Amino acid sequence: MTHRFWPSAALAATLALTGSLAHAFDLGSAVSAAGKGLKAATLSDAEVADVARQVSASEDKRNKVAAAGSPQAARLERLAAGLKSEDGLKLNFKVYLNPEVNAFAMADGTVRVYSGLMEKMNDNELRFVIGHEIAHVKLGHSKKALQTAYAASAARDAAAASSNTALAVLSQSALGDLAEKLIHAQFSQSQESDADAYSVRFMQKHQYDTQAASSALRKLQDLGGGENSMFSSHPAPGERAKQVESQLKG
Numbered sequence: 201m202t203h204r205f206w207p208s209a210a211l212a213a214t215l216a217l218t219g220s221l222a223h224a225f226d227l228g229s230a231v232s233a234a235g236k237g238l239k240a241a242t243l244s245d246a247e248v249a250d251v252a253r254q255v256s257a258s259e260d261k262r263n264k265v266a267a268a269g270s271p272q273a274a275r276l277e278r279l280a281a282g283l284k285s286e287d288g289l290k291l292n293f294k295v296y297l298n299p300e301v302n303a304f305a306m307a308d309g310t311v312r313v314y315s316g317l318m319e320k321m322n323d324n325e326l327r328f329v330i331g332h333e334i335a336h337v338k339l340g341h342s343k344k345a346l347q348t349a350y351a352a353s354a355a356r357d358a359a360a361a362s363s364n365t366a367l368a369v370l371s372q373s374a375l376g377d378l379a380e381k382l383i384h385a386q387f388s389q390s391q392e393s394d395a396d397a398y399s400v401r402f403m404q405k406h407q408y409d410t411q412a413a414s415s416a417l418r419k420l421q422d423l424g425g426g427e428n429s430m431f432s433s434h435p436a437p438g439e440r441a442k443q444v445e446s447q448l449k450g
Contacts, residue, residue, distance in 0.1 A: 243350065248343050249308045251350065254370055255379045256310035263312075266295035272315050279323040280311075280330070282406065287338050301423060305333035307342055320419060324403070324412030331399030339398060341391045349381035389436075396440050400447055410448055417441035 243251075266272040272295040280293050290309045299316040303326075311330055318326065336342045353374070370378065387395070396413070403410045420437035 243343075243347055245307070245343070248346055251346060251370070251378070252306040252308040252310065252342075254375060255382065256306050256308060256312070258372075258375050258379065259312070260294065263296040263298060266297055266315065270295075272297065272318060275318065275323075276313055276326075279326055283330070285309075286334050286402070289334065289337060291334075301420075303329050303333055305330070305337050305342070307337050307346070320423065321416060322412065324409045325416035325419065327406070327408050328399050328403060328413045328416045331402035332395045334402065335395035335398035336387065336391070339391070339394055341387055341395065345385035345387070346382055349378055349385060353378040353381050392440060393443055396444050397447055400444060413444045414441050414448070417444060 266276075276293055276295050280291075283291055283293075285291060291311055292309055293311045293313070295318065296312055296314050298314045300314050301316045301320055302314040303312060303317050305311045311333060313326065313330070317329065321329065396417070400410060400413050403413060417437040418441045421441065
């Protein structure tokens, strides 16, 4: 799930979830119920993945996705070769033709890379970013962010209106509200450091150039960023680069 190194932008597309669903409903008819906050805090892994699928499908509709065979898609396919799954998570990759310097991953295995980021990073630096985003999912950071966003969004009413939360199809407004909170969620310094360390191990496991971890973070430090960039929700890339360099020396 937003995560993402750093996604930005509200979602505004209607999702039709494939498969046999027990209930489909409009947010306007959803029933408010006591204990919604508790439910959000206890979302199962399956429910988190289901919401992530809905959010990522909606975001895919909202963004311009690089066509198969395009230079951006071909490059991502090449650098992600051998990464069909990671640490038990089945991955799916796409490029958004968007100049923002961003990327994100979600609990359903979604990995999205913005063309703006691809223009700034070499292949191994992009692999470090991808590993970092996978880390947020595998370390449970994204699940916590989703639970927080879910509890604070209109999507919580969808749970109250369905007897099976994992199969609920969220309305357009609920999806947009939830995704806006989710993809702008901030991770703590310790979570970012843990994700960096995970990604270094990811790089080592796949025999990628681990020095790219440091150079990627230092590029981010040099690039700076605005309100809607990856930097607005991630602390001090320069300090994180120093931590990564210490990890590599150890």
